[in-house]
Amino acid sequence: MHPLGWAAVVLYAAAEILAIRAMFKPSGQGGAPLLVAAGLAVQFADLYLTARSLGSVPYRTLGGSMALFGWMLGLAYLVLVLRHRERAVGPFLIPFILAFSILAVMLPSYATPATAATRGSLFAFHVTLAILAYAAFALSFVLSLLYLIQNYQIRRGRTGVLFARLPALDVIGRMNRTSVTIGILVLAVSVCLGIAWARRVWVDLVDAKLLFALITIAVYGAVLWMDRRGWAGPRVALLSIVGFILVLFSYTFVNLYLSQSHVFR
Secondary structure, rough: HHHHHHHHHHHHHHHHHHHHHHHHHHHHHHHHHHHHHHHHHHHHHHHHHHHHHHOOOOOOOHHHHHHHHHHHHHHHHHHHHHHHOOOOOOOHHHHHHHHHHHHHHHHOOOOOOOOOHHEEEHHHHHHHHHHHHHHHHHHHHHHHHHHHHHHHHHHOOOOOOHHHOOOHHHHHHHHHHHHHHHHHHHHHHHHHHHHHHHHHOOOOOOOOOHHHHHHHHHHHHHHHHHHHOOOOHHHHHHHHHHHHHHHHHHHHHHHHHHHOOOOOO
């Protein structure tokens, strides 16, 4: 049972309702960020209690890692609100926060006893940064969808409520570029820390998870290269979406079935 986790889910759901309402009544835009902030505080408390019970980081299990994923996305949303004063992304980003948080409390939280391979600051930083990178790529995915929606409306000459509320294409493009850059840098650092940690506890460094992490960096590196070279925005957005599909595949299927060492336990 995760009573605090479920409380966070309720707060995120209420935030989504207010965020959608704010699309039509901008005067009530302040409620959603406050509710997300409250959800983050409650969810952090749930992660802390889980860590205490496991005697290790709370994201060794699939449910725990998804809880941190959702938490990181919530943090990214608040950064957008505070840094860019951009609340229009909320109705599209909060559902991802909500989905990962629901999965986190519904999935089994059983984990094997902590070992030397799952303790220590190096391991904790490696996994935390990897999930932070995934959250940055998830934000890029949402921004890419918004770019395609806004671009479609412009091409069709449709200027309804959604068009008026969404950021301009160049603003979405800049935010997407920032998200991808952060994701690449953080994932690269995570890979380096992971290799340093693996040299201590593994016999063989070859692993499917490492391969897919390098492929992910290459794909998003291509996104930045295309953007800097002035390629059409929709193509950049589509490649960002492909990159996030790769991230989801690596995060779930690779961990569960292909990797011999990066397993949830």
